[in-house]
Amino acid sequence: MVSNEEVSSIIDAYPRDRRYALAVMQDMQRTFNYVPENGLIATAEHLDCSVAQLYSMATFYKALSLKPKGKHIIKVCDGTACHLRGANNLVTGVKRELGIVPGEVTADGEFSLELVNCLGSCALAPVLVIDGVYHNKVKIDAIPSILKEHATPVVTQ
Amino acid sequence: MTPTPDMTKILVCCGTGCIANGSLKVARAIRDEIVAQGVAATLDLLVEETGCSGMCEGGPIVRILPADIMYYKVRERGAKDIVASLGGDPLKRLLFKDARGERVTAQSENPFYAAQVKIALRNVGLIDPLSIDEYVARGGYEGLKRALAMTPDEIITEVERSGVRGKGGAGFPTGRKWRTAAGYDNYPKYIVCNGDEGDPGAFMDGSTLEGDPHGVIEGMVIGALAIQAEEGVFYIRDEYALARDHVQRAIEAAERAGILGDDILGSGKRMKLSIVRGGGAFVCGESTALMASIEGRVGEPRAKYIRSAERGLFNQPTVLNNVETLATIPYILKEGADAFASVGTETSKGTKVFAMVGKVKHTGLVEVPMGTTLRTLIYDIGGGIIDDRPFKAVQTGGPSGGCIPDSLLDLPVDFDTLKKYGAMMGSGGMIVMDDYNCMVEVARYYVNFLCEESCGKCTPCREGLRQMHAILTDICEGRGEQGDVELLERIGATMQDASLCALGKSAANPVLSTIKYFRNEYEAHIDERRCPAGVCVKLTEFTIDPEACTGCGACLRACPTEAISGAVKETHVIDSEKCIVCGSCREVCRFNAVVTEGRRA
Numbered sequence: 001m002v003s004n005e006e007v008s009s010i011i012d013a014y015p016r017d018r019r020y021a022l023a024v025m026q027d028m029q030r031t032f033n034y035v036p037e038n039g040l041i042a043t044a045e046h047l048d049c050s051v052a053q054l055y056s057m058a059t060f061y062k063a064l065s066l067k068p069k070g071k072h073i074i075k076v077c078d079g080t081a082c083h084l085r086g087a088n089n090l091v092t093g094v095k096r097e098l099g100i101v102p103g104e105v106t107a108d109g110e111f112s113l114e115l116v117n118c119l120g121s122c123a124l125a126p127v128l129v130i131d132g133v134y135h136n137k138v139k140i141d142a143i144p145s146i147l148k149e150h151a152t153p154v155v156t157q
Numbered sequence: 158m159t160p161t162p163d164m165t166k167i168l169v170c171c172g173t174g175c176i177a178n179g180s181l182k183v184a185r186a187i188r189d190e191i192v193a194q195g196v197a198a199t200l201d202l203l204v205e206e207t208g209c210s211g212m213c214e215g216g217p218i219v220r221i222l223p224a225d226i227m228y229y230k231v232r233e234r235g236a237k238d239i240v241a242s243l244g245g246d247p248l249k250r251l252l253f254k255d256a257r258g259e260r261v262t263a264q265s266e267n268p269f270y271a272a273q274v275k276i277a278l279r280n281v282g283l284i285d286p287l288s289i290d291e292y293v294a295r296g297g298y299e300g301l302k303r304a305l306a307m308t309p310d311e312i313i314t315e316v317e318r319s320g321v322r323g324k325g326g327a328g329f330p331t332g333r334k335w336r337t338a339a340g341y342d343n344y345p346k347y348i349v350c351n352g353d354e355g356d357p358g359a360f361m362d363g364s365t366l367e368g369d370p371h372g373v374i375e376g377m378v379i380g381a382l383a384i385q386a387e388e389g390v391f392y393i394r395d396e397y398a399l400a401r402d403h404v405q406r407a408i409e410a411a412e413r414a415g416i417l418g419d420d421i422l423g424s425g426k427r428m429k430l431s432i433v434r435g436g437g438a439f440v441c442g443e444s445t446a447l448m449a450s451i452e453g454r455v456g457e458p459r460a461k462y463i464r465s466a467e468r469g470l471f472n473q474p475t476v477l478n479n480v481e482t483l484a485t486i487p488y489i490l491k492e493g494a495d496a497f498a499s500v501g502t503e504t505s506k507g508t509k510v511f512a513m514v515g516k517v518k519h520t521g522l523v524e525v526p527m528g529t530t531l532r533t534l535i536y537d538i539g540g541g542i543i544d545d546r547p548f549k550a551v552q553t554g555g556p557s558g559g560c561i562p563d564s565l566l567d568l569p570v571d572f573d574t575l576k577k578y579g580a581m582m583g584s585g586g587m588i589v590m591d592d593y594n595c596m597v598e599v600a601r602y603y604v605n606f607l608c609e610e611s612c613g614k615c616t617p618c619r620e621g622l623r624q625m626h627a628i629l630t631d632i633c634e635g636r637g638e639q640g641d642v643e644l645l646e647r648i649g650a651t652m653q654d655a656s657l658c659a660l661g662k663s664a665a666n667p668v669l670s671t672i673k674y675f676r677n678e679y680e681a682h683i684d685e686r687r688c689p690a691g692v693c694v695k696l697t698e699f700t701i702d703p704e705a706c707t708g709c710g711a712c713l714r715a716c717p718t719e720a721i722s723g724a725v726k727e728t729h730v731i732d733s734e735k736c737i738v739c740g741s742c743r744e745v746c747r748f749n750a751v752v753t754e755g756r757r758a
Contacts, residue, residue, distance in 0.1 A: 017453075018452065018453040018454075019452055019453040020453060021453035021454075022433070022434070022436050022453055023433070023434065026434060053454075056455050057436070057453075057454070060436070060438060060612075061436030061437055061438050062395075062437035062438060063395045063435075063436045063437035064436065064437075078357070078606075079357035080357040080514070080515070080555075080586070080588045080602070080603075081357075081514035081515050081520075081588060083357070083602050084515050084588065084590060084594055085515075085516075089739045089740075092739065116396070117357055117396070117439065117606070118356070118358055119396055121177050121213075121360075122174075122213075122359075122360060122512060122520065123174045123213030123214050123216070123514060123521055124177055124213065125514065127177070134176075136177055136178060139741065140717045140739055140741060141715070141717050141741075
């Protein structure tokens with residue numbers, strides 16, 4: 001749950017102008033991993049528009065989500081070049097390891113998987129990005145070790 | 158540090174592709190080696206992180222000037238030898254090997270670069286994108302100075318005479334667009350840079366913004382002077398973090414240098430630039446949707462019975478230009494319209510930047526004169542198909558474009574020619590496919606992409622795409638029926654006629670062009686329940702040809718499901734129960750022994 005104070009610290013940085021609606025929500029998405037309900041309500045108040053208008057934006061733009069994403073975000077690029085060079089296999093590989101399909105979060109909230117549009121690294125296809133780190137020319141058998149590299153280390157007593 | 162003409166420059170490519178390949182570490186390692194080896198005492202040296210130098214496949218790329226030595230696939234461990242060799246002979250092992258196996262030193266000796274003519278990309282890969290001094294040293298902001306001495310009408314006339322057309326794909330004459338907006342006596346006016354490059358498989362605009370932000374800023378200011386706007390907005394897509402960062406820092410540098418702000422270079426003219434970060438919606442590349450998005454609304458297009466030039470952003474006269482177009486403008490003003498018009502074809506002047514990707518040997522960013530043939534692009538510059546497999550098709554123009562077969566490879570690429578054949582040049586994405594790519598699946602891929610990206614406002618696009626997707630999925634999964642292809646054609650024709658915006662009108666192109674040129678593949682899927690390319694999982698069964706198999710074991714090691722068995726030097730066998738048809742075995746087999754017979758459903 002995100003507190004109202006955290007929400008307003010983001011909103012107050014922007015002038016009261018409707019044109020900043022997308023930017024405000026993108027900031028929330030980056031900070032909280034999603035756009036919380038109280039965030040939508042407070043933004044609507046600040047920008048003097050309806051919650052429904054913001055809701056329509058939050059569901060329209062892919063960069064925004066109304067549900068929290070995983071701690072580590074796996075992005076499998078499905079741009080044309082990656083698609084032709086086997087992006088689908090990477091999705092299969094992640095599914096075999098973590099049991100999630102694109103759009104889902106693992107039960108422990110560690111990973112979420114997204115199939116995304118072109119990331120602009122077509123020359124290195126297929127590309128898989130975890131927490132902003134690019135993995136190039138990934139083959140399906142490399143996925144377990146890549147996931148391990150990014151997983152939160154388990155602390156044993 | 159300001160560079161001097163005779164100093165040795167080490168340019169490390171830090172475009173998105175090379176960074177992903179570790180070029181930032183290479184740059185750091187080179188700097189460390191320079192200190193460790195103490196070469197700075199005898200050599201006047203400068204190490205720079207530049208924008209995309211083009212040949213992404215060979216990254217990370219390091220280029221040494223003025224000697225013009227170009228190194229490819231440089232790793233951190235190569236830094237030591239590179240620094241030690243400065244001033245001496247080039248390191249042979251890091252040079253490019255051409256088709257004859259000869260090592261070549263200079264950039265121009267590499268066939269990938271030899272046929273290119275750089276106008277929009279004139280600085281990309283050559284300068285530190287964040288250094289305004291370097292931009293100026295290469296003639297930057299000269300075009301702006303010339304524009305400041307001209308009337309708006311003179312600027313527009315110059316741009317009209319150059320013949321430059323909008324490079325986002327539509328090819329609308331830029332000068333005419335500016336003249337229309339200039340004609341309205343309604344202020345404020347706006348100029349918008351469309352950096353929402355959403356076509357999957359395209360990265361021209363992102364690379365330009367990253368590698369030469371001042372070039373685009375200069376184009377924006379010149380355009381603003383022409384239409385008498387005082388405010389401009391960069392709309393840059395969500396995924397391009399590096400491009401946004403570079404543009405932001407370049408705007409700040411230009412403000413400090415007095416190029417932006419309340420008194421442009423002492424002329425008394427004003428200009429303010431800002432960045433809006435896209436929300437990750439493909440349709441926002443459409444002009445009216447993009448403007449809606451800047452205004453803080455859902456990015457839906459509107460019918461354009463009133464042009465944006467009359468009522469665009471915030472309902473005011475607005476000019477929206479693509480990144481590449483804007484990057485070209487300073488060149489036209491500095492070198493003159495005639496210099497620009499001397500390149501290209503009769504109706505398409507100048508150059509075009511392409512992102513060439515897919516199954517081509519040398520993937521990367523290229524800029525060639527308009528009218529260059531597809532064959533030159535793919536075979537001379539791109540070096541042909543990976544593993545010398547047969548070429549099947551090239552997809553141009555992104556999801557709105559079409560697939561062009563082998564028989565049309567000698568077509569000149571410009572705004573008008575490809576349209577006659579059901580494709581389009583588009584914004585410059587060029588995806589090369591070989592015989593291992595299934596054209597029905599490619600069509601399904603684009604329709605699936607567009608299904609998700611259609612804003613849903615008009616019915617032909619929204620419902621047409623959904624129906625097409627359902628039919629194509631059926632065909633790919635072995636449930637295709639007689640009449641499906643004809644139905645796809647009918648739906649496509651309706652979408653072309655009745656959709657609201659360019660996205661919907663062109664959305665059927667990938668389907669219609671693959672039907673036109675690869676109808677036999679559709680028929681194989683429907684009539685024979687077989688995917689000839691071995692891509693559609695339910696219509697493919699891989700087997701190993703005992704005649705061709707040498708028992709090397711490469712496929713066995715590559716198989717993620719342990720479906721392949723066989724002793725060394727004996728024929729291997731695929732267990733179809735365990736096989737997930739990922740094609741890993743076929744990819745690694747050097748003997749073309751993995752074959753597909755089809756039929757599994």
